[in-house]
Amino acid sequence: xxxxxxxxxxxxxxxxxxxxxxxxxxxxxxxxxxxxxxxxxxxxxxxxxxxxxxxxxxxxxxxxxxxxxxxxxxxxxxxxxxxxxxxxxxxxxxxxxxxxxxxxxxxxxxxxxxxxxxxxxxxxxxxxxxxxxxxxxxxxxxxxxxxxxxxxxxxxxxxxxxxxxxxxxxxxxxxxxxxxxxxxxxxxxxxxxxxxxxxxxxxxxxxxxxxxxxxxxxxxxxxxxxxxxxxxxxxxxxxxxxxxxxxxxxxxxxxxxxxxxx
Numbered sequence: 001x002x003x004x005x006x007x008x009x010x011x012x013x014x015x016x017x018x019x020x021x022x023x024x025x026x027x028x029x030x031x032x033x034x035x036x037x038x039x040x041x042x043x044x045x046x047x048x049x050x051x052x053x054x055x056x057x058x059x060x061x062x063x064x065x066x067x068x069x070x071x072x073x074x075x076x077x078x079x080x081x082x083x084x085x086x087x088x089x090x091x092x093x094x095x096x097x098x099x100x101x102x103x104x105x106x107x108x109x110x111x112x113x114x115x116x117x118x119x120x121x122x123x124x125x126x127x128x129x130x131x132x133x134x135x136x137x138x139x140x141x142x143x144x145x146x147x148x149x150x151x152x153x154x155x156x157x158x159x160x161x162x163x164x165x166x167x168x169x170x171x172x173x174x175x176x177x178x179x180x181x182x183x184x185x186x187x188x189x190x191x192x193x194x195x196x197x198x199x200x201x202x203x204x205x206x207x208x209x210x211x212x213x214x215x216x217x218x219x220x221x222x223x224x225x226x227x228x229x230x231x232x233x234x235x236x237x238x239x240x241x242x243x244x245x246x247x248x249x250x251x252x253x254x255x256x257x258x259x260x261x262x
Contacts, residue, residue, distance in 0.1 A: 095133055095146055095160060095170050102262075103129040103158075105167040111156035115145035122156035126179035130172070130262035131158075152180060177259030181250060182222045182235055189219045191259040198257050200246040204234035211246040219261070220244070 095101055103109050108126045112119040115138050125131065125148075134155065135147035143159045146168060160168050177189045190198050197213040204227040224236030225247075232249035235258060239245070250258045 101131050101168045104169040109158045109167040111158050115140045115157040123154050128176045129178045175261040178262050182260045184222050186222050187261045188258045190216050192216045192257050200248050204229040204247045206230050
């Protein structure tokens with residue numbers, strides 16, 4: 001055999017290095033495949049169209065096609081009108097029921113059975129007389145009327161203003177003598193005119209013993225009466241000091257001698 005026909009000996013060391021390089025290259029190439037899997041692209045998912053069929057009924061939620069009931073409308077509370085109160089005027093500021101009034105017309109006022117100028121005349125109310133308002137006001141015939149009690153058992157209607165002057169006033173002022181009969185317990189003033197003097201006697205009657213005579217303006221308290229004797233009406237009176245006490249006639253029918261203070 002010719003030497004040239006024999007292959008030269010293989011360098012084992014060189015062969016081993018080559019083999020290791022090939023293995024390292026194979027490992028580097030295969031790692032991404034092992035980590036990520038196959039490089040074959042996956043098909044994109046096909047979107048499924050929404051079904052036109054209604055979703056299955058769910059008793060826990062209201063259907064979209066069923067209207068949601070609104071909350072029950074609350075019944076509004078009834079509106080209660082606010083009570084209005086008419087304040088009672090203070091005494092002396094305006095005529096009002098239950099309050100006193102005074103006749104201030106110089107010529108007095110007429111007390112009638114009804115609130116009308118044609119109604120029956122009950123009595124004539126003298127100037128400065130104190131009365132009590134019982135009812136009113138009521139308007140009639142162009143006047144404002146008040147129902148009054150004169151304190152002597154007479155009740156009727158009188159006009160507050162006649163269009164020119166006031167006939168009645170709520171302002172009482174200081175107590176003044178009025179033209180009416182006194183009552184037991186009241187204070188009276190001697191109101192004789194022309195500087196005359198009033199006779200005070202021991203008992204009712206012009207023939208009774210004279211106690212004293214008093215001047216106009218003096219005041220007394222009525223302690224007894226009335227007594228009708230000799231054509232006069234007599235009242236027992238007493239001074240504040242008690243020094244004067246006896247009986248005096250209230251009037252002569254024309255002029256009042258003893259006038260109550262109101």
